[in-house]
Every structure is written in C-alpha cells, then in structure tokens.
Amino acid sequence: MIYESRIYKAVPGKLPAINARFANHTIGFFEEFDIGIVGFWNDEIGASNQLTYILKFDSMADREKKWNAFQAHKPWQEVRAETEKGGPLVAQVLNSFMELTPYSPEPSMKTTLQEKRIYEAMPGKLPDLHNRFSNHTMALFEKHGIENVAYWTEVIGTSNRLVYMLGYPDLAARENGWAGFQSDPAWQKARAASEENGALVRVSKHSILRLADYSPR
Numbered sequence: 001m002i003y004e005s006r007i008y009k010a011v012p013g014k015l016p017a018i019n020a021r022f023a024n025h026t027i028g029f030f031e032e033f034d035i036g037i038v039g040f041w042n043d044e045i046g047a048s049n050q051l052t053y054i055l056k057f058d059s060m061a062d063r064e065k066k067w068n069a070f071q072a073h074k075p076w077q078e079v080r081a082e083t084e085k086g087g088p089l090v091a092q093v094l095n096s097f098m099e100l101t102p103y104s105p106e107p108s109m110k111t112t113l114q115e116k117r118i119y120e121a122m123p124g125k126l127p128d129l130h131n132r133f134s135n136h137t138m139a140l141f142e143k144h145g146i147e148n149v150a151y152w153t154e155v156i157g158t159s160n161r162l163v164y165m166l167g168y169p170d171l172a173a174r175e176n177g178w179a180g181f182q183s184d185p186a187w188q189k190a191r192a193a194s195e196e197n198g199a200l201v202r203v204s205k206h207s208i209l210r211l212a213d214y215s216p217r
Helices: 015-032 060-072 074-083 126-143 171-182 185-194
Strands: 002-010 036-043 050-057 090-100 113-121 147-154 161-168 201-211
Touching (some): 002 060, 015 050, 015 074, 036 113, 050 060, 113 126, 113 171, 126 171
Antiparallel strands (some): 002 050, 002 090
8 A cells, every 4th residue: 555645835825725625626536536535634833834635545556547547537627727717726746655664553543633743764773763663652652642643654765764643632632642651761761772872863853733624534
C-alpha cells in the first residue's frame, strides 16, 4: 500500500473555496475512482492558509492510473473550471509518497485533533529510531492517552525521515499527554539507552491539525 501526503498552499483568501470544492465535489470523484482517503485536515494553530490530506493506493502504478483518470474526468474538469473563474485556488502543491512501517497500525482516528510529526534521523540512525518507537515509545504514548494513528517512511528518494501522526481529544489533552510522557521514568530510561552513542533525531517538525468537517473518519 502506498500513501500520498498532499499539502495545498492556498491562494490568499481561497482556503474556504478549496474546502468547499473538496466537500461538494472532489471527495465524490475520489470515491468514484476508488482512491482511498485517510483524512483531510486544516491547521489548528497559527494563521494557516493550507489544507493537508492523505490518500492511499495499492501501488505506484495504481496511483498513476487512478490519478490520471480523475484528472481527465470531464465532470472534474468542469467543476475545476467553474470554481476557478475568479482565478486559481491553489498556489502550491507539496506531496510525498510513503509506506507504513512494519509496526504501524492501520491509519484510523478516534479523535478529531491530530499532530503530524516529521523526524529527520541522524545519518545511519533511522533503524534505531524505528526500534525505539516499536519497542518503547508507542506503548508509552498509549499509556499517557496519546493515540497512535500511523507511522510512515518515505518511499521515493534517499529519505532519512520518519513521518507519524498522533491523535488527541483536544489541545489540553495533548499538553497533558506529552507532559506525562516526557516525565515518565520509563521514557527517560529508554531514551538514554537508545542515545548512548549519540542522538537519533537531527531535526523534528510538527503541526497540529483538525479533521475537516467533511473528512471521512
């Protein structure tokens, strides 16, 4: 299974129109072409002007076949033309292709607030990072009320990244969960043991996201 993460950076003021087009049209076309949907999110924190969504396909060949058919679909072309009479809605598209790690659950969400985190591993340390998550971190997240949604690695290029998504009931639960996790002696012990020969993560990035009202759950 291949997952595609797509981020649409909207033309200023056009994010509501992008969300409306997905809600009223695009999701239906995706379903028509059997394009799997994990979810659609808007940023929860900060003055954001972007939409994040994740799709899934059987393979890269399956992705190319279905995506090309969707883009060539006349009803979609008509909707796009109609919604862009006043100009384009999307200024930039960022996408990446991923596959689930062996220890990842199948992506599903019991919560409506998610956190997407990207870890750039130190050179040669990605396997150690995977081991720490699979053997320690995931169970500790659950212990502290943090939902493990999914864990991915990128499949195109020489990536050294771990991409994962967590879930929370609300922002307060996020803060409480992370405070409990980071102060847990079991986590501190696991981290110290895994970093005896140096840190595993070079750079980390995260964004707090809320499922769009129209997103499948």
